[in-house]
Amino acid sequence: MTVPFDDWVADNYERLWPELFVPSAIDDVVDVLEALAAGRPALELGIGTGRIAVPLALRGVEVHGIELSPPMARRVLEQPEGERIAVTIGDLAHVSAGSSFGLVYVVRNTITNLTTQDAQVAAFANAAAHLEAGGVLVVENYVPELRRLPPDENVHVFAATPTHVGYEEYDVAAQIAVSHHTWVIDGQVRSLASTHRFVWPAELDLMARMAGLALRERWADWTGTAFTSESRSHVSVWEKTA
Template identity: 50%
Template sequence: MHQEVLWGADAAQRYDTPGTGMFAPETLRPIVDRLARLARLARLARLARLARLARLARLAEGGAALEFAVGTGRVAVPLAGRGVPVTGIERSRPMVERLRTKADEATIPVVIGDMATTAAPGEYGPVHLVYNTIADLLTQAEQVECFRNAARHLVPGGRFVVELWVPELRRLPPGQAATVMRSESGYILLDTYDVLHQRVVSHHFRFDGTRQARLDRTPHRYIWPAELDLMARLAGFDLETGHADRTGTPFTAESRSHVSVHRTPLAPAHPAEPGR
């Protein structure tokens, strides 16, 4: 199923859950705090460059943030509210239409297109891709191109922040292709795996007191943390930090998610002269 179909008008309408789920303050605040800090570092570096403070000026400059798959503005809107200029890239027009009920084009400009190839004008200190969205790219080649696209948008020393779940294949007994990931009142999440191609399809069953149930399916290509780091290296990044969650918990073998910050190399303070 194409992503344009998956993220159509109906999905955009159901995506926002103000105050709960992905929009709960305890879920949203840590990642917004972290992105705002990275943007502040970028702004300080820009001021340092303007002031000709060479040591500080080698840090990333700019201060504006770019969000891949900006969606309905779950992260972009509160980040812009912190005074950080935010631009988005989004392939779903219905999701952007939903975003426009919260912020206009001047506040959060959005370029329509996919996050692996689409260019946004300008340069950015942080580029971020949160809540597992890189897995919506269904081939390894597309995922590598996503890293390269992030690198193209970043100033020297800029950071690419990626939030992703860790595949839970240890929960998959031999010979079984599906696991129940969540089971609660009115909702069951069932994941089916294709371990040969690193594919998983999430089946979301929603039901009430009737005999009817609604099924929504979303395909993903899961990525191991070490594979993600290698993709970053292929695009010219170095791993700066890797944690288990948005609050900075150390990553361990038991972690179910990770938040990785990959950084581009710093530009030389004084390029070498020819012949030296």
């Protein structure tokens, strides 16, 4: 399991990843999730600071969350209407929110924070245990960037700006990627490294099947773009069979 984000990351989250807070990066996600919830309660696994959960709650959806990091969960409560969201502190692979839901969702590559296959399988089982019959699980994840690695190289740079450099270091045999970030914030240099288990859509489909879920839809993004062999991310929807 990745070490949970600390107070500094929680307090600076919007500054560290500003691209996640542009309107389209929120509204498109919330539009899809609201439609899939269809008036039923929703559960976010890895709710973070409430970037998606709070706008979804403002649409009238009853939202609950599970979050490993207390500082990140604190940020949920600090936001307008955040007090409407019940957050359970703990590991998304094993902790129960104590209710059943029509929608469970995991956004922004959070499934890769679980660094073993067993933990990812457990997360799918936990999600399925929270779903009512006919409910859906939605996972947003990136497609591993292995094709972009030059021969005999194991590092892929994914961000390079005057204030942020980010790269992933791949251990292909272990199916592990370590994400390295360096920022310049208020004149200070801060670094963060986090370990992830990268996973292909087909492997996630098998985990879902083991949990009693059937693939219903898969897109390349939240606007419904067709998923192809060239897609660099996917949004997958699995349904719990009766």
